[in-house]
Amino acid sequence: MNRINESRVTEFFLLGLSHSQDQKMPLFALFFLMYLVTLLGNALIVAVIVSSQELHNPMYFFLGNLSFVDICFSSVTAPLMLNNLFWDRKSISFEGCISQLFFLFCTASMECFVLAIMAYDRLVAINNPLRYLSIMHRTMCLALIVFSWTFTSLHSLLHISIVSSMKFCGPNKIHEYFCDLPPLLALSCSDTSQYDLLVFTEGSFVTMSPFVFVVISYARILNAILKIQSSIGKYQAFSTCSSHLTSVGLFFGTIFFTYFRPSSSDSLEENRSVTVVYSVLTPLLNPFIYSLRxxxxxxxxxxxxxxMLRTDVKDICKKKIL
Structure with missing residues (x-):
């Protein structure tokens, strides 16, 4: 993050979701509840998978990682948004904005990779059930997750090093409730044409590759499902796949809409509502779509x-005896 001190802008002002004072408290209550459910739901999934021996297999290992990523992903934007709505504090330092952008890129990209890995895991389980555990062994599962975190961190570092070297001379109002890339680039007084090209090439590769992989994997899974003789089995499999694809479509669709189209003043206004879907709604829905069902x-x-209930009863009985 060199050359940050050369920037004339030392802080940005986040315009948030609404300018109306009457809407701020209802919005705070709504998003606080959504964030709380997101944290509790995903934390419950992680705790259950870690503590249950029967769930120590590749499928639930990846589900646990998805829940962990969702906790991190939602925590990048939600606390700042809630703080701005409740206290009406809209400023964020330049360094804070760049840091938030790094973690946003990293966790959003990691979400893409985990969804792709989960699709591959289900493909192997359905198409090669006898070889499933030999293919998706412990070392392979760990290697896929470590590689994904390493790759997404380097990807984020590349973009952040470029953005942090740009000059921001003013204005400094971001049309969002967090520091996102499109509204931030709109404020730069540097030439961003080459970086825009990087976003459309390297950035689209990082997100498009997992998306294409997910689509191909589920197409092959659906093809295998069609060969199932039982109508009940077909219905259950189709129900599971359709809910998974709905979540994938929501997440990837809003990512593509936000980052991979020409920016304008109108698009920046539209992005505010679209980003709520992938930054707030998707982490909220994932525990219910992938795990709790x-x-x-x-x-x-x-x-x-x-x-836990038996433990509490035993403790109460011991206390009464004593």
Whole structure:
């Protein structure tokens, strides 16, 4: 992040979701509830998978990682948005904006990669059930996650090093509730044409590759499902795949809409509502779509609940005896 001190702008002002004072408290209550459910839902999935021995397999390992990424992803933007709505503090330092942009890029890209890995995992499980555990062994699962975190971190560092070297001479009002790339580039007084090209090439490759991989994987999965004789089995498989594809479509669709189209003053206004979908709504829905509808997760949650209940009863009985 060199040359930051050369920038004339030392802070930015986030215009937020609404300019109306009457709407701020209802919006704060709504997004606070959504953020709380996101944290609790994803944290529950991680805790259940870690504590349940029967869920220690590749599928749930990746589900746990998706929940962890969703916690990180939503925590990049939601706390600042809630702070701005409640306290009406809209300023963020230049360094804080750049840092938020780095973690946004990293966690959003990681979400893309984890979704692609999960699609591959399901493809192997359905098409090669006998070789599933030999293909998706522990070393392979860890290698896929470590590679993804490393690659997305380097990807984010590349973009942040370029953005932080740009000059921002003013104005300094960002048409968003967090520091996002399109409105930030609109404020730069540097020539951003070459960087725009980088976004459309390297950036689109990073997001488009997982998306294409997910589509191809689910197409092959659906093809395998069509060969299932049982109508009930077909319905359950189609239901699962359709819900997964809905989540994938929402996330990738809003990413493409936000970052890979020509920017204008009108598009910046539209982006404010679209970014809510991928930054707030998708992490909220993922636990319900991928995990909490899963029968094994439900059984594991019930076991943990009854185990805790028995422990509480035993403690109460001991206290009464003493």
């Amino acid at each position: 899963n029968q094994q997760i439900k059984v594991a949650v019930n076991k943990i609940y009854h185990r």
